[in-house]
Amino acid sequence: EVVMTQSPATLSVSPGESATLSCRASQSVGSNLAWYQQKPGQAPRLLIYGASTRATGIPARFSGSGSGTEFTLTISSLQSEDFAVYYCQQYNNWPPWTFGQGTKVEIK
Amino acid sequence: DVQLVESGGILIQPGGSLRLSCAASGFTISSIYMSWVRQAPGKGLEWVSLVYSSGSTYYADSVRGRFTISRDNSKNTLHLQMNSLRAEDTAVYYCARGSSSWPPVYFDYWGQGTLVTVSS
Numbered sequence: 001e002v003v004m005t006q007s008p009a010t011l012s013v014s015p016g017e018s019a020t021l022s023c024r025a026s027q028s029v030g031s032n033l034a035w036y037q038q039k040p041g042q043a044p045r046l047l048i049y050g051a052s053t054r055a056t057g058i059p060a061r062f063s064g065s066g067s068g069t070e071f072t073l074t075i076s077s078l079q080s081e082d083f084a085v086y087y088c089q090q091y092n093n094w095p096p097w098t099f100g101q102g103t104k105v106e107i108k
Numbered sequence: 109d110v111q112l113v114e115s116g117g118i119l120i121q122p123g124g125s126l127r128l129s130c131a132a133s134g135f136t137i138s139s140i141y142m143s144w145v146r147q148a149p150g151k152g153l154e155w156v157s158l159v160y161s162s163g164s165t166y167y168a169d170s171v172r173g174r175f176t177i178s179r180d181n182s183k184n185t186l187h188l189q190m191n192s193l194r195a196e197d198t199a200v201y202y203c204a205r206g207s208s209s210w211p212p213v214y215f216d217y218w219g220q221g222t223l224v225t226v227s228s
Contacts, residue, residue, distance in 0.1 A: 034214040034215070044215075046214065055216065087153055091213060094166070095158065096168050097143070097155040
């Protein structure tokens with residue numbers, strides 16, 4: 001099973017600043033890495049797939065990078081609606097499809 | 109538009125059985141991978157089960173032998189039969205659509221979830 005580890009657990013950022021979230025896989029997952037955003041009481045929403053491709057309707061301030069075992073989600077110029085929990089997920093080695101434990105982006 | 113609407117979550121005693129449903133619209137569930145993902149209160153996301161377009165099924169170790177995923181193609185509805193329920197199965201259960209009918213797949217659409225509480 002591929003273990004996904006996200007850091008930090010919580011990120012405090014002021015609106016307008018940028019945020020950098022990290023995700024590490026216990027073995028290579030190539031570029032088969034997705035990022036999801038989840039707001040309180042809501043379902044997860046797909047942001048990024050293929051490590052760097054934005055899903056339909058996702059603003060350009062969200063960008064993903066990385067391959068193999070190290071991945072990054074960058075949110076530039078954070079808006080109020082971006083404060084949420086973010087999960088990475090690998091879909092290269094399955095089953096199981098595995099998620100990171102999440103990074104909470106909160107208002108500083 | 110793609111829509112997924114889950115139902116069936118309730119408060120149930122340990123050892124009980126329950127069937128969750130996910131009504132899909134805007135696409136045909138038999139043509140794509142479909143999955144269940146759960147989230148325990150205050151915790152992260154945990155993949156539970158997936159059914160291929162071919163009908164092959166996969167399960168997390170934590171539910172294998174107790175849960176069964178199935179499709180009713182005539183109603184375009186996904187099900188999760190949950191038996192021998194345990195307190196640790198308490199979670200919001202999400203239905204999620206796979207991104208294609210060929211691997212590798214991520215989950216591109218999610219339902220709003222249905223809460224299952226296992227408690228005496």
